[in-house]
Amino acid sequence: MKRPLGVSLISYFYLFGAVVLLFTAVFYNADADSTGIAERFGLPNVPERLMRVLVALISLLMVYGYIRLKKWGFWLMIIYSVLFGLISSLLVSNQSQQPFIGNLIWSIIVLTYTIYIKRAFFKTDFQH
Structure with missing residues (x-):
């Protein structure tokens, strides 16, 4: 089964977002944003740089599974x-x-x- 175009577009969007998060984690300026990611998650004591890196890594893992049409990518x-x-x-x-x-x-x-489009993730190809 061919990958749906929307899966590719969504994956590229999240890939771009993860790269931006990693970039901003390195060049983070605490005064630039009044509400950081850690605070949005209700974790104000977690360092913002660490939170950005964690969210970016989770995003990258999710994008890998999503663009490869893995079941776990669907659920993530x-x-x-x-x-x-x-x-x-x-x-x-x-x-x-x-x-x-x-x-x-x-x-x-x-x-x-x-x-x-969940069928794309849960296809069963029986090859004997």
Whole structure:
């Protein structure tokens, strides 16, 4: 089965995001962002650089499994989309600015699309 175009596009988007996170972890400026990733996860005592590296590494692992159409890649993307969708929805309701609504919409789109094409991840090729 050929990889769906949406899987490739989503994977490249998350790959780009992981690279940006790794880059910003190296050149992190604590004064530049009032709400860091660690704080968004409810972990204000975790160093922001460490949190960015961890999220980037998890993203890279997820992208590898997702673009290769692995079952575990499907489940990681589902979990990741739900988790970040929930965090974004909480931030939309708690922040005076609304930059997180785009993240919420993106999470819903990725979740919906991934569920829609789940057959690509759960194909059974019996080769005897």
